[in-house]
Amino acid sequence: MTLENAMLVFNKDWREMRRNWQIVGPLVVVPMLITVMLPLIIILVPAMMAIPGTSFNIPTTMFENLPLELKLEITGMNATQQMVYIFALYFFAPFFLIIPIMASSVLASDSFAGEKDRKTIEALLATPLTDGELLLGKILVSFIPSMLVTFLAFAAYSAIVDITAFALFGGRVLLPNLLWLALIFCVTPAVALAGIGVTVIVSVRVKGFREAQQLSALLVLPVMLLIFSEVGGLLMFGPTMLAMLIVGFVVLDLIVFKLGTSLFRREEILVKAV
Template identity: 40%
Template sequence: MINRHRVQALMRKDWRELARNKQVIAPLVIVPLMFVVIIPAAVLLLGNNSAALTTTVAGLQGFLDNLPEQALPAGYSSGQLMVYAVIVYFMAPFFLLIPVIVASLTASSSFVGEKERGTIEGLLYTPLTDRELVLGKVLASVIPSVLLTWASFLVYTVLVNTLGAALMGGVFFPTWTWAIIILALAPLVAFLATCLIVAISGRSTTMQGAQGTVVLIVVPVLALIAGQATGLMLFDTLIAGVAAAALLVIDVAVFVTVAGRFRREPIVTRL
């Protein structure tokens, strides 16, 4: 039986340490800012200039060439269709990259960071069970990454509807697919990435080594972005729903495996 109070105490401790780490806080602001403000603002401001827009956004022309006509609403002009395609489809996978990046920054220091701060021995000798220790470390990274993703989505929604209302003839965002992406896919991707990162962190001896290995976890998300950018794999409601169901099963399996294989004695010996 997992003791909720012990897990929450561990999470609060990790959040206090995270708030004091300026090297982690800065990227948590910069990365969402680029995806949520800079790119969509440029797209909407260049909405009536198709040539400038396809030149500015890398891979956009290939994406538009492969985008099925049925994916776009009828009655839009060419400029409106381009803006809709970018805001609704092209940008969707980037909102799965945000929780992965946040998790990689916070979770990669879970056990290695404790060692570098000289607190690992005290943590491993607490009454926390192995499963509680893993769960506390995972949730301490998942919750901030999901909240930051949701906050980024709210900013993105307000921004695109404010800047795009005149061009698009009113509010046009979000869609049902985005609801699934933000409410289901983002938390599930964050949980999966964090479980794997915590497992890696437990086997690493330095922060640099843990963060270097984390790149392997980011690669599948980057591949997803590349597939979306070329139009080869388009997020729609069906695909997003199937992906969420599959990820839920994978998340449970991965957490059970990571928690089941976690042993604090080798960490004490290694660190």
């Protein structure tokens, strides 16, 4: 297996993907919604503009379950500052797991199952490229853009939060901090890999791009559970949650990649495609 051949597959797929609005659309729109629109609508604009009736308090259950260190951190802040601080730095963190899951599943579905849909798989499998080179090239084309999108989304989110915080906290900058850096650079890659691994398994079994994308997007469900747990006050983003996420997703990665690589065989892919 050579990296040069894997990069050949990467370049071919990337050229195709960036000319496909079905792929580029979700990669642009979903991160925009999560990192720009949602924070603006929910917290930042109401907080900055002091719109009557929108300056809500932190839900009681959520506040009661805040870790002691966090309660100490927000002591002395007014209600608006507390709300912005907790929502921007803690509540929105799990939303950032949706971005790599969505991006990797869209890209991987197109790369793996999309070839079946477009009936291009047979000519590709007839080349002397090995299964390992094909798999690596397709994992890279799903992983690298997913990470780029996640990093760009984080940069945009940090800029928005910091612009708000600068005015609200008297020149203080909130992001990036260590927790968020760990989330973005340690957890999201593991999440993206899990998304790709699940998509590889699903793509071998299904006949088309849509089916693969819908099934692999089911990975969003545990993340939604995290978000609702936060709202319900069961969990709060912090070192414990980060450790749980890292361990959980690394274990999931190992399982799905072991299964995915064992399933990724020329014949299996082609037979399911016809």
